[in-house]
Amino acid sequence: MCRKQAERLGYCKLHAEAYQSIIENYSVWKKALGVSWKEYLSEVIKNSLTGEWAKEVAEHLAKEGDKNNVKIY
Amino acid sequence: MQKYTLVITEKPDAARRIAVALDRNHKPAKMSLSGVPYYAAQRDRRIVVVPALGHLYTVVGETNKRDFYPIFSFKWMPRFMAERGAARIRIWLDSISRLAKGADSFVDACDYDVEGSIIGYSIMRYACGNKEHLSKRMKYSTLTEEELEKSYAELLPNLDFGQVEAGKARHEVDWLFGINISRALTIAARNVSGRYEMLSTGRVQGPVLMFLGAREASIKCFVPTPYWEMRARVEINGRTYEAEHERTIETKKEAETLFNECLKKTGCVEKVASAEYLQSPPFPFDLGTLQNEAYRLFRYTPKRTMDIAQRLYLDALISYPRTSSQKLPPTINYRAILLNLNRFQSYKSLTAELLALPDLKPREGAKDDPAHPAIYPTGRMPERTLTMSEEKVLDLVIRRFMAVFSLPAVIQIMKARIKVGSHMFQLTGRKTLTAGWQKFYKPYVHTEEVLLPPLHEEEKVKVRKVLMLAKFTQPPNRYNPASLLRKMEEVNIGTKSTRAEILQILYDRKYVKNERIEMTDLGFEVLETLKDYCPAIVSVKLTRELEEKMESIQAGRETRENVLEDAVNVLKPALEQLRINEKSVGERLSSTTVKAKLEEKIVGSCPTCKTGRLIILRSKKTGKQFIGCSNYFKGRCNTSFALPQKSHVSATGKKCKCCGWPTVQVRARGKHMWELCFNAECPAKKRRKQVGMQGVPQTG
Numbered sequence: 001m002c003r004k005q006a007e008r009l010g011y012c013k014l015h016a017e018a019y020q021s022i023i024e025n026y027s028v029w030k031k032a033l034g035v036s037w038k039e040y041l042s043e044v045i046k047n048s049l050t051g052e053w054a055k056e057v058a059e060h061l062a063k064e065g066d067k068n069n070v071k072i073y
Numbered sequence: 074m075q076k077y078t079l080v081i082t083e084k085p086d087a088a089r090r091i092a093v094a095l096d097r098n099h100k101p102a103k104m105s106l107s108g109v110p111y112y113a114a115q116r117d118r119r120i121v122v123v124p125a126l127g128h129l130y131t132v133v134g135e136t137n138k139r140d141f142y143p144i145f146s147f148k149w150m151p152r153f154m155a156e157r158g159a160a161r162i163r164i165w166l167d168s169i170s171r172l173a174k175g176a177d178s179f180v181d182a183c184d185y186d187v188e189g190s191i192i193g194y195s196i197m198r199y200a201c202g203n204k205e206h207l208s209k210r211m212k213y214s215t216l217t218e219e220e221l222e223k224s225y226a227e228l229l230p231n232l233d234f235g236q237v238e239a240g241k242a243r244h245e246v247d248w249l250f251g252i253n254i255s256r257a258l259t260i261a262a263r264n265v266s267g268r269y270e271m272l273s274t275g276r277v278q279g280p281v282l283m284f285l286g287a288r289e290a291s292i293k294c295f296v297p298t299p300y301w302e303m304r305a306r307v308e309i310n311g312r313t314y315e316a317e318h319e320r321t322i323e324t325k326k327e328a329e330t331l332f333n334e335c336l337k338k339t340g341c342v343e344k345v346a347s348a349e350y351l352q353s354p355p356f357p358f359d360l361g362t363l364q365n366e367a368y369r370l371f372r373y374t375p376k377r378t379m380d381i382a383q384r385l386y387l388d389a390l391i392s393y394p395r396t397s398s399q400k401l402p403p404t405i406n407y408r409a410i411l412l413n414l415n416r417f418q419s420y421k422s423l424t425a426e427l428l429a430l431p432d433l434k435p436r437e438g439a440k441d442d443p444a445h446p447a448i449y450p451t452g453r454m455p456e457r458t459l460t461m462s463e464e465k466v467l468d469l470v471i472r473r474f475m476a477v478f479s480l481p482a483v484i485q486i487m488k489a490r491i492k493v494g495s496h497m498f499q500l501t502g503r504k505t506l507t508a509g510w511q512k513f514y515k516p517y518v519h520t521e522e523v524l525l526p527p528l529h530e531e532e533k534v535k536v537r538k539v540l541m542l543a544k545f546t547q548p549p550n551r552y553n554p555a556s557l558l559r560k561m562e563e564v565n566i567g568t569k570s571t572r573a574e575i576l577q578i579l580y581d582r583k584y585v586k587n588e589r590i591e592m593t594d595l596g597f598e599v600l601e602t603l604k605d606y607c608p609a610i611v612s613v614k615l616t617r618e619l620e621e622k623m624e625s626i627q628a629g630r631e632t633r634e635n636v637l638e639d640a641v642n643v644l645k646p647a648l649e650q651l652r653i654n655e656k657s658v659g660e661r662l663s664s665t666t667v668k669a670k671l672e673e674k675i676v677g678s679c680p681t682c683k684t685g686r687l688i689i690l691r692s693k694k695t696g697k698q699f700i701g702c703s704n705y706f707k708g709r710c711n712t713s714f715a716l717p718q719k720s721h722v723s724a725t726g727k728k729c730k731c732c733g734w735p736t737v738q739v740r741a742r743g744k745h746m747w748e749l750c751f752n753a754e755c756p757a758k759k760r761r762k763q764v765g766m767q768g769v770p771q772t773g
Contacts, residue, residue, distance in 0.1 A: 032325060044297075
């Protein structure tokens with residue numbers, strides 16, 4: 001995703017923070033709109049308020065496949 | 074030849090004012106020695122007033138080796154020996170030395186603060202030949218004749234050696250941090266890329282990067298979450314008002330239920346309450362609050378405000394601006410200043426109102442500065458035509474000064490709770506009952522008046538519309554120059570004089586960009602490198618502790634030697650880590666600098682050939698900067714656009730709202746930044762031109 005060295009879960013330190021933020025906020029979206037993980041990622045990608053790194057991680061996750069591939073820690 | 078008193082000032086303007094004030098007839102003779110101006114005044118004896126040009130001496134390393142660190146030994150040297158382009162300093166120092174030979178008493182009349190004390194001390198010691206212990210000190214806060222004469226009559230017997238030691242320590246510690254860390258980073262990057270690219274950080278720059286980085290990361294990692302707001306448009310006495318639901322709603326389902334339950338319902342006023350509160354006048358300006366206010370009102374950068382305030386001070390229009398005090402002691406003579414201001418037509422009625430008060434008492438803040446009071450106007454008439462920006466800042470200082478003596482404003486807040494169905498909405502009104510200080514601070518105070526009609530409990534109101542607004546949480550705000558300064562002040566790093574300069578350095582080094590401060594990839598890489606290998610350098614806590622120790626030197630509770638030792642103890646292990654990891658540090662930094670340099674120059678795609686990229690270039694022939702197409706080098710496109718010269722131009726990545734062309738950001742040193750659409754055919758430009766033409770009288 002970026003040229004930096006991967007440190008956690010295949011992400012560099014900065015993108016790992018964005019990943020964490022995506023994981024944490026899914027529960028809020030799910031409660032608010034009842035969206036699936038895939039729908040959530042798609043909404044996050046097209047929202048203009050989403051941060052640059054969060055968008056990159058969301059695009060990466062959306063490409064990668066369903067939520068089973070995502071480790072929640 | 075008759076001996077004289079030699080008075081040293083910080084700047085030429087101050088020398089002229091002091092000489093005029095001290096001369097018996099207020100007409101000193103202006104003279105020159107090798108092009109250096111000085112003034113000869115006659116009082117009870119002959120007085121020679123000679124200016125410095127700010128700092129004439131600086132800290133340099135004991136060795137001249139440039140590719141070398143760590144370096145912990147240093148000395149104070151004339152600036153011309155350390156800096157390129159400071160050749161004039163040699164003549165200046167030589168002239169001061171020659172004038173010192175004819176003097177038998179010495180007065181340091183530099184600004185009464187840490188920097189001024191260092192300037193005066195080093196001149197007395199090095200240029201005048203160890204006269205630092207013989208020298209007396211002038212202390213003043215305005216350059217008005219009355220205060221200067223009083224200050225000369227009541228000379229302090231010695232230099233303030235506490236301030237001198239604190240200032241020396243600050244310069245030396247900053248030099249140790251700056252030279253060592255910057256060299257370590259620059260050398261590491263150069264050893265990998267083979268190219269020289271200056272990478273710097275300093276004692277205060279590091280922690281500032283740290284909190285800029287934290288904010289940037291939280292913006293870049295931000296994921297918005299949805300919520301809903303409900304509003305009810307109610308009709309009262311033929312007018313429509315918007316009442317807000319008492320809480321935000323977290324789920325769409327709940328929002329829809331609430332919406333449906335409110336539809337076609339009549340509202341009922343459940344409760345009406347009103348309260349009055351007093352809004353106290355603002356505090357007098359210290360430098361930080363003046364910079365904040367000038368940014369809020371005029372969008373002036375802190376550095377620009379500082380420069381304007383300095384000019385107003387040198388013109389004796391305002392008091393010394395580098396102050397952290399929010400207090401106005403009675404000794405400045407409030408009534409005399411207001412009487413002076415009363416001569417200005419625009420302040421006549423306002424000052425008359427204040428002068429009619431039996432007692433003038435300013436509202437003061439908690440912050441204090443032993444050296445100077447808060448910033449206040451002298452009430453003098455300008456001797457020259459002020460620029461628009463100088464006029465604005467002067468007016469702001471004058472109105473603030475008047476406001477602090479005024480009465481509190483009385484504000485009424487009215488709240489009405491309206492029940493729609495089973496849900497509660499709230500209408501809020503705000504009315505200024507007595508303007509108080511706001512009248513004096515106009516137009517710089519903005520109050521939004523929301524007047525509500527008279528309402529009675531159990532009154533029925535018609536609900537015209539119910540609104541369900543889907544919203545998203547917002548990312549944190551970026552720092553702007555003013556809020557960053559506030560943050561630095563809050564965590565107590567840097568000084569009131571250096572904070573604005575530190576921000577400028579971050580821009581110059583391309584660690585940050587844009588007015589809403591955005592950290593660049595290069596800024597992030599430098600920060601991450603420092604965090605990984607030497608976290609102490611970017612630690613806010615450590616920097617603050619060092620800052621506090623330096624403040625203790627001034628009070629005599631700490632010694633300069635101890636503080637320097639502490640600084641070296643922080644630096645040594647940090648530099649060792651950078652040396653051990655030089656290769657990986659270099660790899661990280663060099664790839665980012667190359668990328669950053671290229672990205673900054675690419676503006677967008679070429680609108681003519683559609684395949685090339687527009688790049689900011691500099692002509693080898695004329696040295697001028699312009700925008701050209703990358704296909705020019707292949708002989709395929711010769712599109713080019715002119716750019717403003719003597720300014721830093723960078724790509725914004727944004728498009729012009731009017732024509733869709735890419736825009737660039739133009740930043741001239743210390744001035745307001747602006748975004749420029751370089752399309753000469755942009756409809757917005759044509760419109761502006763037409764508007765301008767309408768104002769031009771027709772000829773022929």
